[in-house]
Amino acid sequence: MATETADFIVIGGGIAGVSVACELSARGSVILLEMESAPGYHSTGRSAAVMSENYGPALWSRLVTASRSFLESPPPGFAEVPLVTPRGALFLARDGEQDQLQAQADELVRRGASIELVSAEEALRYCPVLKASEFVSALYEPDCMDIDTDALLSGYVRMLRSRGGRVVTDARVEKLTRAGAVWDISTPKGRFEAPVVVNAAGGWVQQVAGLAGLSNRNVVPFRRTAVTFDPPQGSDIHHWPMTFDVAETFYFKPEAGRIMVSPVDMAPSEPCDAQADELEVAIAIDRIHKYTTMDVRSVKHKWGGLRTFAPDHEPVIGHDPEEASFIWLAGQGGNGVMAGVAAARLAASFAAGEGVPSDLGALGITEENVSPGRECVAGANAEQPVVGSLEAID
Numbered sequence: 001m002a003t004e005t006a007d008f009i010v011i012g013g014g015i016a017g018v019s020v021a022c023e024l025s026a027r028g029s030v031i032l033l034e035m036e037s038a039p040g041y042h043s044t045g046r047s048a049a050v051m052s053e054n055y056g057p058a059l060w061s062r063l064v065t066a067s068r069s070f071l072e073s074p075p076p077g078f079a080e081v082p083l084v085t086p087r088g089a090l091f092l093a094r095d096g097e098q099d100q101l102q103a104q105a106d107e108l109v110r111r112g113a114s115i116e117l118v119s120a121e122e123a124l125r126y127c128p129v130l131k132a133s134e135f136v137s138a139l140y141e142p143d144c145m146d147i148d149t150d151a152l153l154s155g156y157v158r159m160l161r162s163r164g165g166r167v168v169t170d171a172r173v174e175k176l177t178r179a180g181a182v183w184d185i186s187t188p189k190g191r192f193e194a195p196v197v198v199n200a201a202g203g204w205v206q207q208v209a210g211l212a213g214l215s216n217r218n219v220v221p222f223r224r225t226a227v228t229f230d231p232p233q234g235s236d237i238h239h240w241p242m243t244f245d246v247a248e249t250f251y252f253k254p255e256a257g258r259i260m261v262s263p264v265d266m267a268p269s270e271p272c273d274a275q276a277d278e279l280e281v282a283i284a285i286d287r288i289h290k291y292t293t294m295d296v297r298s299v300k301h302k303w304g305g306l307r308t309f310a311p312d313h314e315p316v317i318g319h320d321p322e323e324a325s326f327i328w329l330a331g332q333g334g335n336g337v338m339a340g341v342a343a344a345r346l347a348a349s350f351a352a353g354e355g356v357p358s359d360l361g362a363l364g365i366t367e368e369n370v371s372p373g374r375e376c377v378a379g380a381n382a383e384q385p386v387v388g389s390l391e392a393i394d
């Protein structure tokens, strides 16, 4: 089999990989390698698909802000449907949690968000199935949006292909060697070469770096469980917000005519085809019964997904400190879909040797604060074992 060459090779076909590959295809030739038979099979296809500029740690939320205009007004022809639609978010405080809710409200106002503080009774006008007696007060944030993840992912793939980029599926990267000025990459679909590689392998980023002979960067996956069930008969769920408790023990939202609920579990995991945890499924149902008037008669669908974090939960984007031609796009946690647009622009800019785009710099993003070389990401190298192994890929 002949070796295929490109200016850039991207490893991973989730939202991170397809978006950075698309960005790079405006600068040179690109090949994207995905181990599954289609893009989006792992975390990207399993998310709650919401966008809130107020969700997640500071730098990620700035990247959400920087992604918003693209999601609201994508380039002509990018998607046939809107990428975002209004959802709204409701945060509920129990007795004793009002200070926490107020602090959250103050922070949102500081960031310029519009919010409304209401009593638990008043919150029923947003979500009529709440057991108001369980809560004292609530914060409503109207600007939270649903994202059409499929439309976003396929829009990027289409644009990538229209610019001559290649998406190679069933192409798990098994070997990655730096030979002179190029990376030589072996997959079951053949060999590929490029001077620059982008590591966008989600839960597998450490394994991919390990294949390249690079140090562990302490970016590890955690499993989260989700469940869907039918809403009460006759209820109009369409306008219900994404509803959280401030203590972070559950969230639920309308999802394709059903209700999706997660017990917001965060269990360290091997990189794998994550499954729902049965205990967490039971906890999710229990939370619905405890805090709402809904009755979960049967689970319609349940799944697990990986969210991958650096120790400080902030982005890991940039040149590997040991090999500058190896670019990380990792540590997306719970922000990878909503912040993916700006994260991809940042990673592509590093891959092309261009530094931080000026609009992201104006938001306080620097090469240092997202670097895979920053202390907390690199610091535990010697002690931290790599979570998972290549054998765990299935």
Ligand SMILES: Cc1cc2nc3c(=O)[nH]c(=O)nc-3n(C[C@H](O)[C@H](O)[C@H](O)COP(=O)(O)OP(=O)(O)OC[C@H]3O[C@@H](n4cnc5c(N)ncnc54)[C@H](O)[C@@H]3O)c2cc1C
Residues within 6 Å of the ligand: 011, 012, 013, 014, 015, 016, 017, 033, 034, 035, 036, 039, 040, 041, 042, 043, 044, 045, 046, 047, 048, 049, 050, 051, 171, 172, 173, 174, 200, 201, 202, 203, 204, 208, 224, 225, 226, 262, 304, 305, 306, 307, 308, 332, 333, 334, 335, 336, 337, 338, 339
């Ligand atoms: C339950 C849940 C709810 C969430 N809710 C939200 C939300 O509301 N909003 C939001 O923004 N985010 C949310 N997230 C987080 C979001 O899903 C992730 O941040 C995002 O999908 C990460 O994208 P990714 O491309 O990095 O990873 P992935 O989608 O996992 O993609 C990585 C890809 O790399 C491939 N790969 C791995 N190793 C190799 C190899 N050796 N060779 C070739 N390919 C390889 C994998 O097959 C995979 O397709 C949620 C996540 C979960 C689990």
